[in-house]
Amino acid sequence: MKFQEKLKDVVKQGGAAVTASVVALVAAVVACLRWLVTTRQGRWLTAGLVTAGGLVAVGSTLVAHPPVQMIEPAQVGIRVNLLTGGTSEVREGWVVRLPHVHRLYLYSLKDQVYRTERSLSADGPAPFQAAEGLSIGIEVTLRYSLDPARIPELAQRLPGDVGREIVEPVVDGVLRRHFAQHTVREIFATHRAQIQKDLTAEIAPLLKEDGVVLRSITLGNVDLPQQYRTGVEALLAEELRAEKMRYTLELKSKQVKESELDAEAEKVRREKSAEAAGNEEIIAAKAKAEAMRHVLPFKEKEIEQRRLEAEASKVSRLTQASAEADARRIEAAGEADARRKLAESDAYRVEVTGKAASEQLARDADLISRNPLLIQKTLADKLSDKIQVIIAPPQAGGFIAGGLLGQPQESRYAQQAPPAPPAPAYSQVPEASPETSGYEEE
Numbered sequence: 212m213k214f215q216e217k218l219k220d221v222v223k224q225g226g227a228a229v230t231a232s233v234v235a236l237v238a239a240v241v242a243c244l245r246w247l248v249t250t251r252q253g254r255w256l257t258a259g260l261v262t263a264g265g266l267v268a269v270g271s272t273l274v275a276h277p278p279v280q281m282i283e284p285a286q287v288g289i290r291v292n293l294l295t296g297g298t299s300e301v302r303e304g305w306v307v308r309l310p311h312v313h314r315l316y317l318y319s320l321k322d323q324v325y326r327t328e329r330s331l332s333a334d335g336p337a338p339f340q341a342a343e344g345l346s347i348g349i350e351v352t353l354r355y356s357l358d359p360a361r362i363p364e365l366a367q368r369l370p371g372d373v374g375r376e377i378v379e380p381v382v383d384g385v386l387r388r389h390f391a392q393h394t395v396r397e398i399f400a401t402h403r404a405q406i407q408k409d410l411t412a413e414i415a416p417l418l419k420e421d422g423v424v425l426r427s428i429t430l431g432n433v434d435l436p437q438q439y440r441t442g443v444e445a446l447l448a449e450e451l452r453a454e455k456m457r458y459t460l461e462l463k464s465k466q467v468k469e470s471e472l473d474a475e476a477e478k479v480r481r482e483k484s485a486e487a488a489g490n491e492e493i494i495a496a497k498a499k500a501e502a503m504r505h506v507l508p509f510k511e512k513e514i515e516q517r518r519l520e521a522e523a524s525k526v527s528r529l530t531q532a533s534a535e536a537d538a539r540r541i542e543a544a545g546e547a548d549a550r551r552k553l554a555e556s557d558a559y560r561v562e563v564t565g566k567a568a569s570e571q572l573a574r575d576a577d578l579i580s581r582n583p584l585l586i587q588k589t590l591a592d593k594l595s596d597k598i599q600v601i602i603a604p605p606q607a608g609g610f611i612a613g614g615l616l617g618q619p620q621e622s623r624y625a626q627q628a629p630p631a632p633p634a635p636a637y638s639q640v641p642e643a644s645p646e647t648s649g650y651e652e653e
Contacts, residue, residue, distance in 0.1 A: 334348075
């Protein structure tokens with residue numbers, strides 16, 4: 212209780228203080244306002260503050276909403292008067308736009324491009340569906356622009372992003388409906404151009420209602436599921452092989468026709484060549500017959516000339532043969548005389564040579580009888596000029612060539628001479644150089 216009483220006392224005291232402060236502040240404000248209104252200095256200060264506040268407000272408004280705006284080339288602007296509700300079209304350049312009075316909408320007249328970014332892949336967020344129910348990704352590119360003549364008419368209801376809010380919904384719906392009516396094979400290969408043409412014919416009127424002019428539609432890459440792509444590639448490979456075979460057969464057929472034409476041409480050429488050759492032979496035969504008619508008299512004269520020449524040659528050969536026979540008889544007689552002379556000379560030579568040989572043999576026999584060792588020396592000389600022989604008196608009844616002469620050496624030499632000292636042996640010494648070779652005696 213005491214605490215509450217103390218708290219109430221404090222609050223009362225605080226409230227009194229706050230009340231006194233507020234009263235003092237109000238009194239000060241009233242005094243300040245009175246000074247500003249009643250005194251000259253206060254009125255000047257008030258006017259300055261009001262002017263400065265107005266200028267600040269106008270400046271901030273101009274900065275936030277500039278009264279002049281630039282329109283770039285290839286742009287068109289629609290200026291709307293918020294007071295009257297009227298619209299006007301403005302082209303490139305500077306245009307006046309009063310803040311809180313005019314509103315300006317800018318539209319580009321350049322060609323713009325829209326692509327189906329979400330449907331590029333079969334595994335993407337929004338793939339297309341084919342007639343078989345397969346998910347496929349197709350790259351579709353649209354080139355469009357705004358119709359300049361209808362921009363003022365449609366400016367009130369055209370959105371800010373025409374591509375996203377008008378083009379994309381229309382195109383996406385038409386594409387999905389068309390692709391769902393065709394198979395993957397038609398989209399991928401066979402009906403690609405026709406599909407593109409049908410899409411252009413259907414989308415162009417729909418966009419034209421909103422003031423959008425469709426320039427072109429292009430179907431780009433088609434992304435197929437992996438399994439289907441493998442099957443399509445195999446099928447295309449088979450078709451390519453079949454197409455290649457068809458072209459190969461056509462080529463072979465053309466080659467056969469070409470061979471037939473070549474054979475026909477060769478046949479005609481040979482016929483013409485044979486005909487020309489026959490004509491040439493006929494002309495040559497006619498020319499030869501005409502020439503023979505003039506040549507035959509010359510041939511007869513030539514035959515007569517050759518007969519006369521043969522007669523003359525016969526007489527000449529007979530005369531030459533007779534002369535050759537006489538010459539051979541004379542040569543034979545001379546040769547016989549020459550051979551007889553040669554035989555006589557040979558006989559004389561043999562006779563003289565025999566006498567000389569007999570005399571030489573007699574001289575040799577006499578020499579050998581006086582010097583029997585000459586035979587051994589002669590025999591050694593005949594054996595080899597590279598053998599050095601030492602000649603010694605033979606033993607009793609010994610002779611190195613006795614066996615060759617067929618004489619009994621022991622009895623013969625025993626009768627001719629008394630016993631002698633031991634006979635030296637014939638020995639061969641090592642071969643010496645040609646400067647030291649010779650006979651040595653002991």
